[in-house]
Structure formats: C-alpha cells, structure tokens
Amino acid sequence: MTDKPPVLDFATDWDHTDPEWVTDPYPIWEDLRQRCPVAHTDRYGGAWFPASHAGVSMVAKDTDTFTSRAVVMGNGRPTEEDLPAPIGLAPPITSDPPFHQIARKLILPAFAPRPINALEPQIRALCTQLLDDVVGEKIVNASQSYARLIPPAVIRQMLGFPEEDTEKFIEMVHVIVEAIDLPEEERIEQFVPVEEYFTRQIEEHQANPRDDLTTFLLNAEIGGEKLAVEHVFGTMVLILVAGIDTTWSAVGASLWHLAQHPDDLARLVNEPELMNVAIEEFLRFYAPVTMARLVKQDVEYLGCPMKEYDWILLGFPAANRDPVVFKDADKFIIDRAENRHVAFGLGIHRCIGSNLARLELRVALEEFIQRYPKFELANKDDVTWSQGQIRGPRNLPLRILA
Ligand code: HEM
Numbered sequence: 001m002t003d004k005p006p007v008l009d010f011a012t013d014w015d016h017t018d019p020e021w022v023t024d025p026y027p028i029w030e031d032l033r034q035r036c037p038v039a040h041t042d043r044y045g046g047a048w049f050p051a052s053h054a055g056v057s058m059v060a061k062d063t064d065t066f067t068s069r070a071v072v073m074g075n076g077r078p079t080e081e082d083l084p085a086p087i088g089l090a091p092p093i094t095s096d097p098p099f100h101q102i103a104r105k106l107i108l109p110a111f112a113p114r115p116i117n118a119l120e121p122q123i124r125a126l127c128t129q130l131l132d133d134v135v136g137e138k139i140v141n142a143s144q145s146y147a148r149l150i151p152p153a154v155i156r157q158m159l160g161f162p163e164e165d166t167e168k169f170i171e172m173v174h175v176i177v178e179a180i181d182l183p184e185e186e187r188i189e190q191f192v193p194v195e196e197y198f199t200r201q202i203e204e205h206q207a208n209p210r211d212d213l214t215t216f217l218l219n220a221e222i223g224g225e226k227l228a229v230e231h232v233f234g235t236m237v238l239i240l241v242a243g244i245d246t247t248w249s250a251v252g253a254s255l256w257h258l259a260q261h262p263d264d265l266a267r268l269v270n271e272p273e274l275m276n277v278a279i280e281e282f283l284r285f286y287a288p289v290t291m292a293r294l295v296k297q298d299v300e301y302l303g304c305p306m307k308e309y310d311w312i313l314l315g316f317p318a319a320n321r322d323p324v325v326f327k328d329a330d331k332f333i334i335d336r337a338e339n340r341h342v343a344f345g346l347g348i349h350r351c352i353g354s355n356l357a358r359l360e361l362r363v364a365l366e367e368f369i370q371r372y373p374k375f376e377l378a379n380k381d382d383v384t385w386s387q388g389q390i391r392g393p394r395n396l397p398l399r400i401l402a
Contacts, residue, residue, distance in 0.1 A: 004043075014041045014049055016073075016290070016313065022387045026330070029318040038302050044073050047292075047311035048304060053322035053342070055302055056314050059293060060346040065301060066293035066312060067096050068349060072389060073292045073311045076184035087231050090238035093291075093349060100348055106220055106227075107235060108352060110158070110213055116355040119154065123360055126153055127367035139378045142259075142368070143396035147251035150364055154356070155243040159236060160212025161201055168197065169240060198233050213239065239353075246289055247357050249392020251364045253286035254279075256393050257332065258369070259377045264334045269373045272366070278334045279361050284341035285332045287317035290389040291345065316342045317391065374402035 007018045010028050015021065021028055032039050032051040039049040050056050059066055069088055070078050083089050086099030095103050109115075130149055134140050152169040156162075161169075175190045205214045217232045258265040268278060295301075295310045306312070320341045323329040344351035351357070377383065378397035386394050 011036045011039045012041070013043070014039045014047075015043050016049075016389070017387045022385050022391075025317070025391075026321060029315065029321060030330070033318075033322065038304050040304065044075055044311055045077065045309070046307060047073060047313060048306060049313045049315060049318075050302060051315060051318045051322075053319040053325045056316060056319040056342070057346050058302065059312055060314055060349070063097055063100075063348065065296060065299055067296050068094055068100075068291075068293060069096070070094065070294055071291045073313060074184065074187065076187075077294065077309050087228060087234060090234040090241070091231055092235075092352075093238050093242065094234070097348065102222055103231070103235070104348075104352065106222070107217075107239075110216065111352045111355055113355050116359055119356070120359060120363060122157070123150070123154060123363045124367060126150060127364055131367060131371045137400070139397050139399055140372075140375075141396060142255045142398045143248070143252040143393045146368065147248050147255065147364065147392075147396075150251065150360055151244045151247040154360065155240060158213045158243075159201070159239065160205065160210060160214050165197075169244060172197070172240065194237070195233075198236055201236075202229065202232060242351075243353055243356065245386070245390040245392070246353075247360045249288035249386065249390055250283065250286065250357065250361050252393040252396055253288065253391075254282040254361065254365055255368060255398065256377075256383065256396055257282065257286065258365075259375055259396075259398050261332070262374070262376070264332070265369065265374070267334055268365070269369055274335060275362055275366060277336070277339075279358060279365070280339045280341060281332060281334055281336045282361070283343040284320045284326070284336070284339055286392075287320045287341065287343035288391050289343065289345070289351075290315050290317060290391070291349070292389070313389075314345075316345055372398075372400050372402070375400050 004015065007013050007015050007020070011032060029051045037050065037052060037055055039051065041047050050059060069083055071093055078089070083094065086095055088094035092100050092103035127150060130146050134145050140146070148170065152166045156166055156169060172194045175194060201214060202218070205218055209215045209218070214236060217227060217235055220227050258268070268274060291314045293312045293314065295306045295308060295312060297308045299306050320326070320343060321329045344354045375398045378399040382395060382397050383393055384395040386392055
C-alpha cells in the first residue's frame with residue numbers, strides 16, 4: 001500500500017481504494033447520483049465514475065468510444081506495444097470488436113448450462129467437506145474457511161491443474177486484482193511467477209493432453225489456425241481471475257447479509273424454493289464486480305471532457321442500487337419479483353461464467369444454511385472487505401447458534 005491523501009470529496013477526487021469506499025460505498029454512490037452524473041478524479045492518471053444505471057449502461061455498450069484493452073485500473077497505462085491487438089492481455093475481456101466475438105465464442109461452450117450443471121455433485125461434496133473441516137467450531141470464518149476455498153477448487157479442476165495448487169491460485173489472483181496500489185514496476189515484477197506457472201502448465205498439457213479446459217484451448221482454432229500461445233495464456237489467466245475472487249465475494253457477502261438478517265435466514269431455511277430468487281437479490285444488492293475501460297480519444301461524453309487514456313470505472317454495483325431503475329433500490333427484498341440486475345455486466349462483455357457463478361452461490365448457501373440454520377456476526381468490527389474492483393468480505397467470523 002502506498003500512502004495516499006484521504007479523499008475529501010468523492011465527486012472530484014474519488015478513489016475506490018479509499019477506506020470509506022472499501023468499507024461502505026453505497027452512501028457515497030447515492031450521494032454521487034444526486035450531485036453529479038459522473039464523478040472525476042485526477043488519481044490513477046485521470047478517471048471517471050458514472051454512478052447511475054443510465055451512465056454505466058451507456059459506457060458499457062459503447063465500444064466505439066471506450067476500449068477494454070485494460071479493465072483493471074492502476075497507476076500505469078498498458079500501451080499497444082505491451083498488449084498487442086487484437087489479443088490483448090486476457091481475451092475476450094480485454095478484446096474489442098471484432099476480435100472480441102471470436103475469442104468469446106471460442107470459450108462459450110465450456111460455460112453452457114449442461115457442462116456447468118454437471119459440476120453440481122462435486123461442488124456440493126466440496127462444500128460438505130469444507131464444513132466438515134470446521135465441525136464443532138463455535139466461530140467460523142466463513143470467508144477464509146469456506147467461501148474462499150470453493151471457487152479455486154472448481155476452476156483448478158476445470159483447467160486441469162494440480163490439486164495442491166489451489167492456494168497458489170488465490171495468491172496469483174490477489175496479485176492481479178487487489179495489489180493495484182503498487183507502483184507499475186512492482187506489479188509487473190509480481191506477475192512474473194504467474195507467467196512462469198502458467199507456462200509450465202501449458203507445456204505440461206502440450207506433453208500430456210487430457211479432457212480439460214487447458215487442452216481444449218490448446219486444440220482450439222481460429223480460421224483453421226491454432227491459437228497463439230499468448231491467447232491460450234491470456235484466456236487461462238482470465239478464467240482464473242474472473243472465476244475466483246468474484247464468486248468468493250458473492251458467497252461471502254450473502255453470508256454476511258444472512259448473519260445480520262435472521263428473518264431472511266429463517267425464510268431461506270424454511271422455504272428452500274426461495275433460493276433462486278434470493279440469489280438474484282444477493283447478486284443485485286451485493287454485486288461484487290466493477291470493471292474499467294480506457295477512453296480511446298478526447299471526447300465530450302455524458303457532459304464530461306474525457307481525455308484519451310482516461311480510465312472510466314463501470315460501477316455495475318452502483319447501477320444496481322439506482323432508484324430510477326429499481327423500486328426500493330436500497331432495500332434488500334429476498335423475494336423481489338422483478339430483478340433485472342447488472343451484476344454480470346452489460347453489453348458484449350457480459351459475464352460468460354454466470355451459470356457457474358449462480359451454481360456455486362446456490363450450492364454454497366444451501367449447504368451452509370443446512371448445516372448452520374442459525375448464525376450471527378461474531379463481531380461486526382472484525383469484518384474486513386477487499387479493496388479494488390472486486391468487493392467482498394475477506395474476514396467474516398460468524399458465531400454458530402444452531
Ligand atoms: C458472482 C460471480 C461473478 C460476477 C458478479 C461476475 C461479473 C462479471 C462482469 C460484471 C463481467 C463484465 C466485465 C466487463 O464488462 O468488462 C464479467 C465478465 C466475464 N466473466 Fe464473470 N463474474 C462472476 C463469475 C465468473 C465466473 C465463475 C467465471 C468463469 C470461470 C467468469 C468469467 C467471465 C468472463 C470470461 C468474462 C469476460 C466476458 C467477455 O469479455 O466477453 N465470471 N463477469
């Protein structure tokens with residue numbers, strides 16, 4: 001962490017790593033929606049933040065004005081040379097049209113309902129095992145001992161990586177998405193082991209092909225040609241990053257909510273058929289993912305003088321709390337009937353892993369509340385939240401009551 005001056009006004013000097021934003025961003029976004037359509041900051045070399053659903057939606061759908069070449073805000077800007085088009089760092093999330101569609105179509109089948117639903121028994125067995133591991137404990141850190149360990153095990157298996165590497169995954173994801181405050185050179189340095197690890201895995205799969213996503217990518221073709229090795233590498237890194245912290249955060253935030261709302265917990269325990277609807281409300285209310293874009297060239301947009309290479313942060317979680325679109329937007333309604341939330345994004349980059357995310361979230365919650373039908377926060381002040389573009393509780397001690 002670097003020492004940064006505190007934010008005095010989020011409308012003109014926002015910082016999504018400011019402790020106030022990290023701990024409880026919702027009042028800040030509500031205030032921004034009322035005061036200015038788009039907040040600005042000179043931090044990170046210049047960045048914008050639309051807090052309304054309309055603003056987020058407009059930017060997310062406008063691939064002419066904004067590029068996805070870089071989607072995680074940092075102090076530097078990747079140049080065309082660093083990330084040669086059209087592949088970029090992590091296709092398809094860092095690809096723009098027309099290559100985006102090709103890169104996306106390639107991996108869509110792996111995340112379709114049929115292959116994903118087939119994972120349910122093993123996800124359930126994993127959750128049961130994790131709960132068995134803490135059996136008898138009166139206080140369970142539901143983020144560290146439970147939510148954190150579910151997604152990496154699933155992704156590791158999908159990619160066909162060794163079982164003992166699950167912890168390594170979590171550390172690598174931290175480097176990519178959370179350590180954004182480090183100077184650019186340090187970030188690049190931290191990325192070296194990630195690159196080495198993936199290169200080793202790719203080589204190992206080339207030597208011993210098998211039925212997994214890594215082999216699938218190595219065999220995939222575009223226009224009759226095998227994928228460039230950077231493409232295979234980038235997509236693997238993306239799946240790792242996109243599939244781990246995100247779902248960990250969603251499971252953690254949902255348990256954090258239930259720990260403080262015994263009525264909602266009791267309803268889920270007594271009315272299990274409510275789970276699918278409840279999951280959509282968890283995703284709306286505690287949407288964990290915010291993605292960035294870069295402005296392609298100087299432009300007047302949403303009334304703002306945006307400059308080439310300014311960042312624009314797409315607050316899907318803020319859009320989900322916009323009262324213009326959602327009735328009682330600031331209320332968690334466990335059986336909310338109409339819920340067109342944007343937790344999985346909008347436009348061409350909409351989440352590919354939503355089937356898997358929903359499955360993991362549902363199974364993780366079902367198993368947890370079946371084992372522990374009553375729990376509460378052990379100590380509110382001990383709860384900590386991740387900083388950066390993926391938000392969820394990282395320390396979540398729960399007192400088990402039944
Ligand atoms: C609750 C969990 C999750 C949430 C809230 C979430 C959210 C998002 C969002 C908002 C985007 C759009 C990014 C953008 O516009 O730049 C996205 C894209 C993506 N997500 Fe997820 N995600 C989750 C879980 C997953 C999982 C489990 C996977 C796969 C293992 C995954 C894979 C992807 C991929 C590959 C993209 C890029 C799609 C493209 O660029 O066309 N996500 N996700």
